[in-house]
Amino acid sequence: MLERHEIEAFLTLAEELHFRRTSERLGLAQGRVSQTIKRLERRIGAPLFERTSRHVALTAIGARLRDDLLPGYRQIQRAVARATEAGRGFGGTLRVGYSGPMAAEVILKAAERFRTRYPGSDVQIQEVQLCDPFGPIRSGQVDLQVTERPLAEPDLTAGPLLLSEPRALMVPDRHPLARRTSVRLEDLAEAPLLTIDGAIPRYWLDHHYPRHTPAGRAVPRGRTATYWLELLTLVAAGAGVSPACATVERYNGRPGITWVPFEDAPPVDFGFLWPATAETARIRAFVDLCPTLDPPAGVSAPWVGGSSGAGTGGPS
Structure with a gap:
């Protein structure tokens, strides 16, 4: 049975066809590589390489051995790599x-x-x-x-x-705010604010759906929705307004809703x-x-x- 270092030395030399480059790739002395190949040839009972001072080439037997060994060796390398990745948490x-x-x-x-x-x-x-x-x-x-x-x-x-998104206000087409080119946080006091309901922390809700404007005016609360698409339906039906990421209009734009950008609101941040x-x-x-x-x-x-x-x- 061949030893692992013999297989590696043989396959590397079969690829490089150069003893110095082979020794550099394997991190071994050139004489050590030569001795390994000679020992392998004695075990095989035939030359695996033709050597001259200027040239190294595989013999027919060497070429056949390379072709037989290489698929199995690569399969072993892949198996070891997969096991290593799994051990490190990547598999x-x-x-x-x-x-x-x-x-x-x-x-x-x-x-x-x-x-x-x-x-x-x-x-x-x-x-x-x-x-x-x-x-x-x-x-x-x-x-x-x-x-x-x-x-x-x-x-x-x-x-x-991961991402930082500018904000817009979703407004029913017939609402006066829909005729504006931009809105401010103070404008949240001008229409019922539609929100999401569910297992949501109060601090998260108050952050995204504020109860007061920066000047302290109360923001009127409208109906709640369980899912995002329900909010779109409520806004389009004229039930109120709701803030959103401005670029979401590309994905969820629909008739009945005008997306008006905020001019004074910080972005919405998405994080891991x-x-x-x-x-x-x-x-x-x-x-x-x-x-x-x-x-x-x-x-x-x-x-x-x-x-x-x-x-x-x-x-x-």
Whole structure:
């Protein structure tokens, strides 16, 4: 049976056809490589290489041995690489949740690159509803999540920001605010504010759906919705107004709604989060991949100069 170092020396020399380059690749002395090949040839009982002072070439027997050994050797290398990746936390399936179609675009691109970079791994993504922003991560449905900030949950780790979005106000077409080229936070006192209801922390709701304007005027509360698409239906029906990420109009624009940009509101920030006790190398590797990707058109990313400050305003 051949030893591993004999196989590596033979296959490397069969590729390089040069003893010095082979010794450099293997980190061995050139004489050690020569001795290994000679010992292997004695065991085989025939020359594997033709050698001259200027030339190294495989013999017919050497070429056949290379062709027989190479597929199995590469299969062993792949198996060891997969096992190493799994041991480091890269193998298997990473489940990533997201809220907002802009985040989904980045996550899909990152998933494709992650699968290529770490063979044997997979990434599954799923939407996280605004009515239960932290339920899936706590129940184990997802391992990693991208959600609108703020985050003040002791059992969850706030990772880096992914996207930073300008805000707009969704207004019924027939409302006076729809004729404006922009709105201010003070204008929230001019119409019922439609909000999301569910298992949502009060600080998160107050951040995205403020109860008072900056001047202290009360913001009238309108109806609540469980899901994002319900908000669109209510706005289009004239039930009130609701803040949102401005670029979401590209994905969810519909008749009956005018999207009016805010002129004085900070952006909505989307950031990674994961369980505080369940951080893995696989999670960190995926998070670190995202800054290498281009953000969706019209969307600002913190790593390319976008704002990283938290804002008071509507989610996606």
